[in-house]
Amino acid sequence: MPRIGVVVCWCGHNIAGTVDVTQVTAAAAAMPGVVYAEDYKYVCSEPGQDLIRRAIADKRLDAVVVAACSPSMHEATFRQAAAAAGLNPYRVEIANVREQCSWVHRDREEATVKAVALVQAMVAKARREEPLEALRLPVTRRALVIGGGIAGMQAAMDIADAGYQVLLVEREPNLGGRMAQLSETFPTLDCASCILTPRTAEVARHPRIELLTYSEVREVAGYVGDFRVRIARKPAYVDWDRCIGCMLCQEKCPRKVPSPFERDMGFKKAIGVNFPQAVPNRPVIDREHCTYFEKGKCQVCVRVCPVEAVDFEQRETVREEAVGAIVVATGFDVLAPAEFGEYGYGRYPDVIDSLAFERLNSSSGPTGGVIRRPSDGRVPREVVFIQCVGSRDPDRGRGYCSKICCMYTAKHAMLYRHKVPDGQAYVFYMDVRAGGKGYEEFVQRTVEQAGALYLRGRVARVYPEGDRMLVRGVDTLSGQTVEVAADLVVLATAAVPRGDARELAQLLKVGTDAHGFYNEAHPKLRPVETMTRGIFLAGAVQAPRDISETVAQASGAASKVLALFSQEELVADPLVAVVDETRCAGCFLCRPVCPYQAISTRVAGNREVATVNPGLCQGCGACAVACRSGAMALKGFTDEQILAEVEALCLRTGSPG
Amino acid sequence: MEYRYFPGCTLHEQARNFDITARESARELDIALVELDNWQCCGAVFPLATDALINLVSPYRALASAHAAGFDLVTLCSGCLNVLRRTNRLVATDREAREKLRDFVEMDYAGERRVYHLLEVLRREVTFETLRSRVKRRLTGLHVAPYYGCLLLRPPEEMEFDDVEAPTVMEDFLRALGAEPVDYPFRTECCGAYVALREAKTQAAAQVVRSAAAAGAELVVSSCPACNYNLERVHPTLPVVYFTQLLALALGRDGAFAGQVPDPTPLLRGKSLLPEVS
Numbered sequence: 001m002p003r004i005g006v007v008v009c010w011c012g013h014n015i016a017g018t019v020d021v022t023q024v025t026a027a028a029a030a031m032p033g034v035v036y037a038e039d040y041k042y043v044c045s046e047p048g049q050d051l052i053r054r055a056i057a058d059k060r061l062d063a064v065v066v067a068a069c070s071p072s073m074h075e076a077t078f079r080q081a082a083a084a085a086g087l088n089p090y091r092v093e094i095a096n097v098r099e100q101c102s103w104v105h106r107d108r109e110e111a112t113v114k115a116v117a118l119v120q121a122m123v124a125k126a127r128r129e130e131p132l133e134a135l136r137l138p139v140t141r142r143a144l145v146i147g148g149g150i151a152g153m154q155a156a157m158d159i160a161d162a163g164y165q166v167l168l169v170e171r172e173p174n175l176g177g178r179m180a181q182l183s184e185t186f187p188t189l190d191c192a193s194c195i196l197t198p199r200t201a202e203v204a205r206h207p208r209i210e211l212l213t214y215s216e217v218r219e220v221a222g223y224v225g226d227f228r229v230r231i232a233r234k235p236a237y238v239d240w241d242r243c244i245g246c247m248l249c250q251e252k253c254p255r256k257v258p259s260p261f262e263r264d265m266g267f268k269k270a271i272g273v274n275f276p277q278a279v280p281n282r283p284v285i286d287r288e289h290c291t292y293f294e295k296g297k298c299q300v301c302v303r304v305c306p307v308e309a310v311d312f313e314q315r316e317t318v319r320e321e322a323v324g325a326i327v328v329a330t331g332f333d334v335l336a337p338a339e340f341g342e343y344g345y346g347r348y349p350d351v352i353d354s355l356a357f358e359r360l361n362s363s364s365g366p367t368g369g370v371i372r373r374p375s376d377g378r379v380p381r382e383v384v385f386i387q388c389v390g391s392r393d394p395d396r397g398r399g400y401c402s403k404i405c406c407m408y409t410a411k412h413a414m415l416y417r418h419k420v421p422d423g424q425a426y427v428f429y430m431d432v433r434a435g436g437k438g439y440e441e442f443v444q445r446t447v448e449q450a451g452a453l454y455l456r457g458r459v460a461r462v463y464p465e466g467d468r469m470l471v472r473g474v475d476t477l478s479g480q481t482v483e484v485a486a487d488l489v490v491l492a493t494a495a496v497p498r499g500d501a502r503e504l505a506q507l508l509k510v511g512t513d514a515h516g517f518y519n520e521a522h523p524k525l526r527p528v529e530t531m532t533r534g535i536f537l538a539g540a541v542q543a544p545r546d547i548s549e550t551v552a553q554a555s556g557a558a559s560k561v562l563a564l565f566s567q568e569e570l571v572a573d574p575l576v577a578v579v580d581e582t583r584c585a586g587c588f589l590c591r592p593v594c595p596y597q598a599i600s601t602r603v604a605g606n607r608e609v610a611t612v613n614p615g616l617c618q619g620c621g622a623c624a625v626a627c628r629s630g631a632m633a634l635k636g637f638t639d640e641q642i643l644a645e646v647e648a649l650c651l652r653t654g655s656p657g
Numbered sequence: 658m659e660y661r662y663f664p665g666c667t668l669h670e671q672a673r674n675f676d677i678t679a680r681e682s683a684r685e686l687d688i689a690l691v692e693l694d695n696w697q698c699c700g701a702v703f704p705l706a707t708d709a710l711i712n713l714v715s716p717y718r719a720l721a722s723a724h725a726a727g728f729d730l731v732t733l734c735s736g737c738l739n740v741l742r743r744t745n746r747l748v749a750t751d752r753e754a755r756e757k758l759r760d761f762v763e764m765d766y767a768g769e770r771r772v773y774h775l776l777e778v779l780r781r782e783v784t785f786e787t788l789r790s791r792v793k794r795r796l797t798g799l800h801v802a803p804y805y806g807c808l809l810l811r812p813p814e815e816m817e818f819d820d821v822e823a824p825t826v827m828e829d830f831l832r833a834l835g836a837e838p839v840d841y842p843f844r845t846e847c848c849g850a851y852v853a854l855r856e857a858k859t860q861a862a863a864q865v866v867r868s869a870a871a872a873g874a875e876l877v878v879s880s881c882p883a884c885n886y887n888l889e890r891v892h893p894t895l896p897v898v899y900f901t902q903l904l905a906l907a908l909g910r911d912g913a914f915a916g917q918v919p920d921p922t923p924l925l926r927g928k929s930l931l932p933e934v935s
Contacts, residue, residue, distance in 0.1 A: 340821025347840070463842025463868075470842075 002062035004126050005036035005055045006119060009043035009068035011098055016041075018102035020112040025066060027116040031123050035059055043076050049081040056085035063091040063126040067119050069098040072522065079654035084279035088131035089621040090574065090636060095122040101444040105564035117649055125641045134634055135572040135614050139225035140324035141565045144169065146217055146504070149177020150196065150547055151375065151539025152329035153203045158362040158558030159327075160208040164565055167321055168203065169231055170213045174278035175200040177331050178540075181261065182367070183361035185547055186411040193277060193364070200279040214284060218318065220507045221597070223615040224534025225324045225570045235314040237285035238271070242309040245281040247272065249301035249310065257289040259366075263356035265374055266366025271301050271310075275364055285310075325534045325561040328518065330504060332540035335390040335398075343462045343491055349375040350469055351462055351489045353389075353565035354405070357412050361419075371419050373488045376467070380487030383416055384471045385427045390494030392430060394558065398494050398515065403544040405492035406433045412490065417450035425452040426484050428459050428473050436546070455482060462489050472615050489566045508535055509596060518542050528557040532618075533572075536560050575636040576617035579625055584609040590623035590632055599623060658782055660773070661723040661730050662690035663739040666698045667882035672734075674913035675882065678905035679733050679775060685908040686783055686791060690731060693722055699740040710757055716744040717758045721766035729771045731778060733901065734888040737807040741772045743815050764904035774809070774818070776826055776900065785833040793909035795835030798928055800841045801903070802874030804865065805825030806884045807847045821845070827878065830900065841872035848887040862887040870895050874922055878903060889919065894915065897920035906930060 006028035021039045036059040040048050043066060055061060064087065066078050071094040081087035097115040105111040125217035141164050145156045148170030156166045172179070182192035203209055212231060219230040238249075249551035250272030259268035261275065268274070270290040273281045291298035292312065302310045334355050337345040345351045350373045352360075363369035373380050391402040398577035406429070413425035432454070434440040446452045471484045497516035498504075505512045511519040511528045518541050521529040528536050538554035539545065545553070564570070577598075586608045591599045598616035598625055601608050610632070612623070624632045624639075633639065697715045704712040719741065723730040732738050748755045749768025750871035759765055772802045773781075779788055805824055813821035824845065828838040849861035866888055869877050877897045881886050889897040896919045898912075906912035911931070914922050925931040 202658055314761075461842060 001033045002127055003057055003060055004031075004033045004063045004065060004123055004130075005047075005052075005061040006031075006034055006038075006065045006067065006096075006123065007043055007052055007055070008037070008039040008119070009048070009066065010039065010041045011102075012041065015068070015098050015102045015115075018105060018108060018111045019097060019115045021115075022106060023112050024097070024115045024119060028065075028067075028119050028123070031120060033127050034123060036061065043068055044077055049077070052078065052081045053085040056082060061087065063087075063129055065093045065095055065119060065122045065126050067095040067097045067115065067122075070094075070096050070100075073525075080117060089134075090132040091126065091129050093122040093126045093129075095119045105365045114647045119316065120651070121645040121648040122361035124644040128638070128641045128644050129636075132574040135574055135576070137223075137225045137570040137572055137615050139567060139570050140227075140322050141165070141567065142167065142321075142323050143219075143325045143327060143561050143565075144227070144229055144321065144323040145327045145329060147177065147204075147331055147539070147541070148172070148175040148211075148213065149329060149331045149539065150179045150199075151331065151541075151550045152177070152327065153199055154551050154554035155208050155327045155329060155536075155558045155561075156203060156539050157199075157206065158555050159561050160206050162558075164562070166206075166209045167231075167323060168209055168211050169215050169217055170211070171216055171330075172274065173214045173236065173282065174274055174280065175203060175211070175213065177277070179547060180278075180608050181355060181358055181362075183358050183363075183365070184411065184415060186407045187436070187438040189411070189415075190643060193362075197277045197279070200277075211280070213280060217504065217507065220326070220509075221426055222322075223613075224532075224564070224572075226615065227323050227326060227534065229321050229326075230318055231321060231546060232318045235287075235316055236282070237287070237290075237310065237312055237314050238283050239311050239314070240280065240282045242307045242311075243282050243305075244307055246306065247281075247283065248304045248306065249283055252300050252304045254298070254300055255289060255291050257286065262359050262366045263353065265352075265356055265359060267347045277364070285312075313455060315577045325536065325564050326508065327536045327538055327554075327557045327561060328504070328508065328510070328530075328541055329538040329557075330498055330501065330541045332495045332544060333498050335496045337389055337491050337493050339396070340389060340491070342460060343389065343489070344464075344469075345491060348462070348464055348469060348489075349373075350487065351491065352379075353491050353493045354385075354412065355493075357469075357490045358408075361412070361415055369419075369469050371416060371488075379420055380423065380489065381420070382424050382426070382468075382484070382486045383413075383490060384459075384469075384484050384486040385425060385490045385492065386462075386471075387427065387429045387492045388458075388494075389491040390496075393494075398496075400515070400544075401433065402492075402495040403433070404495060404546050407436070407439055407442070407546065409490075409492050410434070410443045410452070413452035414442075414446045414450040416476045419451070425450070426471075426486070427452055427454045429454055429456060430472075431456075431460070436548070457482075487501050495540060497541070501541065508532065510535055510537075528553055528560055528575065534564065556627070573619065575619040575634065576613075576614045577619070577621070577632055577634050579610050579612060580631045580633065581609045583629050585629045586610070587628065589626045589628065593622040594628045595620065595622065608646075609650060629654070658687065658778070659689035659692045659728055660778070661728045662697055662724055663693050663719055663723075663730055663732040663737060663741065665732060665734040667734060672882040672885070672899070674866050674915075674917075675733060675899040675901055677913050678899065678901040678910065681910050682773075682901055682904045683904075685910075686779075686788070688778060688783070691726075691728070693719060693726075693730070695713070696722070699737045701736050703740045703743045710754055710761075710823045713747070713754070713758060714762055716741050717748065718762050718764065720745055720748070720768075720770060720772070721762060721764035724766050724770045725764065729773060731773050731775055732813065733775050733880060733899075735774075735806055735879075736878065738772065738774045738885060739808040739816065745770070745772050746815055755826070774880070776830060777818070779830060780826055785829050788830075789833040789835075792834055792907045794907055794930060795815065796831075796903060796907055796928075796930060797835050799836040799925075799930065800839050800873050800875045801831050801836045802841055802869035802872065802877045803831060803844055803900075804848075804869070804877050804879040804884060804888065804897075805845045806879060806881055807845070807850075809880060811846060830851055831878070831903070834903055836903065839869065839872045839874040841868045841874065848881075848884045850883055853887045863891040866892040866895055866897075876903075876921060889917075892919070894919050896924065900933065 025039040083089040096117040221228040253269040256267040258264040343555035359365040457474040457476040536557035538557040539550040602611040833836045843865040
């Protein structure tokens with residue numbers, strides 16, 4: 001019988017507060033096969049790990065059971081400790097007596113009984129364990145970054161600066177993302193363009209970054225170290241290699257249409273760039289609004305182009321690329337405020353969203369940086385800012401805080417006062433959340449120096465009276481209903497995932513939360529990784545966040561990619577499915593249930609059997625459950641082991657006192 | 658299209674013109690509104706106390722009777738709709754309430770039927786396109802302020818009537834009749850309801866009517882006798898009528914405007930929508 005050691009963790013009060021750990025340790029010592037049992041306050045600490053190492057050496061242990069927190073927390077820690085002492089790391093089992101016991105129970109006696117049962121089950125499993133060897137996979141040292149905003153650019157630069165090739169894919173024709181639309185940034189009032197545009201140029205010039213703008217990821221196959229990605233380049237109807245970026249076409253194009261980049265407050269041409277500093281400085285034709293595509297004639301751009309770069313026949317092209325890691329930095333969108341009928345967005349032109357206010361502030365915006373209201377171009381004397389439009393509103397489906405609005409609204413109120421010194425800004429808020437370096441001080445300056453009037457409460461209705469907008473709300477500090485006559489109303493709308501965020505998540509096999517933001521592998525300890533190995537997150541694709549946090553996270557994601565690329569070959573968990581080919585009937589019921597497309601067909605002699613790609617397999621076990629002939633087994637979780645666990649549990653809990 | 662019709666008490670007394678014009682219009686549009694036998698007052702207010710089931714006995718009985726007859730229920734008054742629909746929802750979702758009501762009323766009903774407002778029947782079954790083609794007298798040039806009040810729309814998750822903050826059904830209805838709906842900010846505000854009756858406070862209603870008049874309305878339409886009562890008291894010249902009165906007028910009837918104060922007939926005559934008095 002294998003010699004098993006059991007270590008019970010107190011986790012401070014987390015476990016010991018509810019579970020009698022000494023009793024668990026005593027019970028464990030009496031279990032068959034257990035030759036060593038000890039408890040310790042924090043097993044994950046260095047002295048705690050040392051306890052395990054010494055026990056393995058001194059007691060000649062064949063397997064270790066750690067009764068502690070969830071394996072997703074510290075399984076890797078304890079496996080490394082075991083490996084350091086010469087034990088096969090896959091002979092470490094975790095009995096989760098924290099998340100699945102002490103945290104969810106109150107009664108000390110019952111919790112202790114349950115903890116003993118959980119340990120018993122893992123001891124039973126450990127007795128039937130076989131040593132497993134980690135898998136080794138080759139690694140392609142080239143990264144794909146999806147999204148060319150500030151997050152994607154930062155990640156791409158960091159990876160490329162370290163000496164690796166980067167493929168940067170951006171859906172828009174130009175780099176810059178959401179940040180390109182901003183005027184100034186909080187809390188320093190740096191001009192967004194002044195920070196951003198040098199960076200876009202740097203990225204475009206970088207010898208190790210290949211820029212694929214106006215392109216989208218269509219398919220993702222493979223696994224960490226060896227992803228195969230299909231990338232489609234949308235037709236720009238301009239040959240960018242020939243084009244010299246003179247923009248004569250944009251100048252002469254007779255077709256003006258509202259510009260989404262300017263939040264429809266300004267116009268763009270049917271051919272051209274989103275903004276003058278766009279990188280790459282190459283135009284695209286907006287097929288939907290081009291007169292030639294609509295009516296078959298016009299071609300002014302063709303005539304004025306000095307290098308014959310316009311090409312109406314251009315088609316989408318698709319290329320396949322091999323990369324070893326992927327950084328997802330596709331950013332966020334702002335909620336369409338049309339669903340807030342009480343604010344009249346869409347019905348009244350002087351009710352705008354905050355992104356539109358950024359454009360009004362921007363010196364390259366539709367008003368040249370002068371704050372003018374859309375209806376009549378007048379400079380507003382009174383502006384009402386409404387925060388939390390759609391955020392922190394569970395009734396409308398979004399309970400989360402969008403995090404950036406408090407700060408950008410304070411910034412807007414301050415910038416407005418700078419530009420309209422006799423103007424008055426009002427801010428309706430729920431709470432001012434200004435956590436960040438220099439943030440609270442910034443808000444205080446907005447209140448004290450820029451004289452913004454902060455009203456704590458919600459707005460019930462916005463409606464026109466004469467040529468102004470009446471904003472009716474409540475000031476919950478005084479308990480009074482308030483009415484403010486404003487020239488302009490600005491809605492701080494919720495940050496939401498991009499419309500197609502879920503589709504991309506499916507391609508990448510990355511999980512999303514209830515709203516569509518991408519899930520990290522662990523909210524605290526693995527914030528830039530996803531549950532799919534080799535795929536990392538940067539920026540607001542994960543949750544609303546501001547520029548400084550985004551940049552920090554992007555560098556974090558880049559460093560994870562670099563750590564991956566620094567390895568000779570990748571080591572993967574051997575806890576994957578394997579097929580017993582002699583028992584496989586070739587029914588392939590396992591294939592549709594596999595979420596990772598890891599199962600394929602193999603000819604064995606005169607028949608077809610299933611085979612598992614260990615690089616793709618994540619060890620979920622769905623195939624093992626689906627298999628009718630019992631041919632599919634999950635290493636480390638064989639039927640025998642699972643049944644032994646169940647039996648041990650039944651033994652303990654089946655006959656209550 | 659056959660329904661059981663729940664008029665509600667006011668429609669047999671104060672708001673007879675609401676009832677008459679609805680029946681006339683339904684006939685014109687081939688909607689069979691068969692009055693429910695032995696109906697009682699719906700109770701007028703849906704109780705906020707979750708154990709006040711006794712208040713739901715009457716609406717439960719109305720729903721169960723319609724079910725026994727094999728038809729869905731139609732009503733006109735916003736208050737009745739609110740009480741009946743919310744009771745129906747409660748009966749369908751709350752087993753304990755359902756069983757208590759069943760045992761008390763001794764009629765078996767589990768929320769199988771739907772409760773419609775006549776506007777919803779027009780929108781869903783008749784459709785506004787068809788209504789437009791059936792109009793005999795287009796209400797061209799008539800500027801009408803649609804007034805929703807609160808009970809038609811709120812609480813939105815239970816009423817599911819229209820967008821609670823930016824509803825459109827009345828506007829679409831008015832356009833189908835050829836009238837011009839007027840946009841004004843207070844169309845979904847409360848009229849003051851019963852508070853206005855008890856304390857003679859009519860500020861809420863006054864605000865609604867003032868705002869409608871300022872937006873250029875010549876007429877206000879509502880679907881609630883209590884709203885009409887409150888609104889017509891606060892403005893000397895702006896008439897308030899039921900949506901069915903305009904419907905009947907557009908379908909070639911007289912609209913049953915007699916005796917109303919403020920009197921809408923001079924306005925309608927001026928627009929040649931009613932014949933001159935002989």
